[in-house]
Structures are given as C-alpha cells and as structure tokens.
Amino acid sequence: MTSSATHTHQAPGAPGYTDRRADHLRRLHKIEGQVRGIARMVDEDRYCIDVLTQVSAVNRALHEVALGLLDDHLRHCVVDAARSDPADAQTKLDELTTTLRRALRL
C-alpha cells in the first residue's frame, strides 16, 4: 500500500495516517539518525549542554510526529466513526483522551 495524494484511495480499515505515511516515516528516520548522533556525542565526551540541546531537538521532532499522527487520527478514524457509528466514536474518543492523558503524563 502506498501513500497517496487523496484520502479517497485509502483502503477501508487503513489507519488514519495512511495518506501521510511517507511524511511520518521520513521524520522518524531523521529522528533515528538524531538519536544515533546524540549517542556519538556522548561517546566523544562532548559538553553536557550541547548534548542536552540535541535531546531537546529530538523531543520537539517527536512531538511533531505525535501531533501529525493525532491530527490524522482525528480527521479520519474519529470523524468517520462520528458519521457512521456513534458507539464506535464514543470508544475512539475514550481511547484518545487516555492517550492524551498519557502524553501529558497526568
């Protein structure tokens, strides 16, 4: 299954992020490289503050991925459920709130 320009090509049952999958994968591969770069900095005894600055950059990049996934999930899974299956929409909103609560570490 490939990422496609429009939502209409999305297979039934595909997760909400299918259209932007290539974008998420590109970001995640970049983040993987950034984490490897941080390990290399630690291995090379680089200054603590410079290492911390890179850790903040990775955290920010991960938050961007999370926000993108969440946005996709709302636009597809939640909106589709709201239109076709109120009980499923209720379930999806319950799990979404649980996920946000965990993301906010409450």
Add this chain to the structure above:
Amino acid sequence: MTSSATHTHQAPGAPGYTDRRADHLRRLHKIEGQVRGIARMVDEDRYCIDVLTQVSAVNRALHEVALGLLDDHLRHCVVDAARSDPADAQTKLDELTTTLRRALRL
C-alpha cells in the same frame, strides 16, 4: 562524596556525565531501537493510537536521559565551577537556565 568510585579518575575537562556514560549510551541505543520500531509500526499500518503510545514511551525515555545528563552536569561541572571559579559558575548557570528554558519550550 562523589557519585561513583571512579569519579576521582575523571580526566580534567571531561564532561560531567563521564561516570555514567555507559548508562547513557545504553539508554540511547535502546531509544534508537524504539524509534526504529515506531517507523516499522507506521510502515505496517498499525493503529494510530498504538503508534502514539510508543511515541509517548520514547519521549519519556528521552526525558530520563536529559534528566540524567542534567544531574551529572550539576554535580560535576557546576559544583566544580562554584568551588574554583565564581565567574565560570555564573556562566555555567546562565547557559543552564537557557537550556532549561529551551527544554520547557518557553
């Protein structure tokens, strides 16, 4: 009292995390694998919420690394500067506050 038996062997100029470098590297390698696992989940069309749960876990693991590096930096670089060079301590506290401000995204 130092945080570990080998602190006294730390080379002059080594960063504050030298004693716990192996610990930080182990955590970072694990995080790198977790990020790769998230990319695999996206590639396999796994459910958005399950992907988001893993992103939260990586964020938490990165915060643990940041906290460990910060703790090392305070215990070694900042405390050493406070004892031997007040002007350097001042500089180090300025850059620490800048770093925390960025970590908190203020």
Add this chain to the structure above:
Amino acid sequence: MTSSATHTHQAPGAPGYTDRRADHLRRLHKIEGQVRGIARMVDEDRYCIDVLTQVSAVNRALHEVALGLLDDHLRHCVVDAARSDPADAQTKLDELTTTLRRALRL
C-alpha cells in the same frame, strides 16, 4: 443557561463543556486558591524547593482542566460538526491542531 445532567438538555450553540461546567469551575476556583497559596509561600520566604513542588501541582491541575475541556470539545463540537457539516468539521479540526500545537509549545 445552567449546567445540566444530560447532554440532551444542552442548548444549541452552547460550548461543548456545558454539561461539566460546574466541575471545571470547581477545579478552576481550587487552582486560583493554590496560586494564591504559592504567592503566600513566596511572601513568607518558604524554601524554594517547596514552592516549586506547589507550582508543579498547579501545572498538573491546569493540565487536567485542559484535558477535560478538550475531551468535551471533541465529544460535542467536533462530533456534531462531523455529523452535520463536513466543512465546519474541517475548520474545527484545523483549530484543534493549532491549539494542541500551542499547548505542546511546538
């Protein structure tokens, strides 16, 4: 307009949190008192760490209020728009993503 036990009594156009308004107000009044308590601690020269602990508690309480408002907004405003007005649903999801981005300080 008063807070009511069930969603069906909610007036058209009321914000999503109407059903739980009393709950949100109770939490906000408690938070207001906590902030006043922190000012009193600072005024009384209480130990920095104890003040910081109270600041963390208030931040957590505010996150709970935000999560509750967000959950109400999704369950009512967003779900209602998804069912009756796709263009409005699109607008509501755009503003929601902007709000989450700001909340995460990206």
Add this chain to the structure above:
Amino acid sequence: MTSSATHTHQAPGAPGYTDRRADHLRRLHKIEGQVRGIARMVDEDRYCIDVLTQVSAVNRALHEVALGLLDDHLRHCVVDAARSDPADAQTKLDELTTTLRRALRL
C-alpha cells in the same frame, strides 16, 4: 534589583529567591487573575478553544515562575552549599533532581 548586586545583603537562611521576590509575587498575582479570568470565560459559555488558549497562557506563565525560582535556587542555595558544605550540596542536588523529575512528570 539584580540577583547579584544585592545578594550580599540577603539574610542568612533566606531562600534563594529573596532578591527577586517582588518579581515572583507580581507574576503570581497576575497568574491568579488569569485563572479567575478563565473561570469567568467558562461561566459565560465562551468557546472551548478560546478557553484552552488561555489555559496554555497560564501554563506558560507558571513555567516562567518555576524557571525563575529554579534559577535563584541554583545561584544561591546550591552554589553556596557547593562552596561551604559538600554534604549539603549533595543533599540539595538530590532534592533538585527529584523536583525536576516531578516537574517533568517522569
């Protein structure tokens, strides 16, 4: 008043934020008013997203207060302990790490 010029006039045992106490109190009183304003918005049925925007603003203001208190604590309590009492410095860094861990909700 700056944190350095008047530090020598600080009473023994005073918390680290004494020099900037007026600044912290001013910020906290403003935050108290902002929280009261959010309660008023909820009471007046204002739109969820507008309420959430104000909650984010208060969270940010609280983080600024926390960062200021932390900076004061490091510059005075921790640096003083590092210079005069290594065991006390150790204790202060332990409690600081605990506080940051709680602030980051790890």
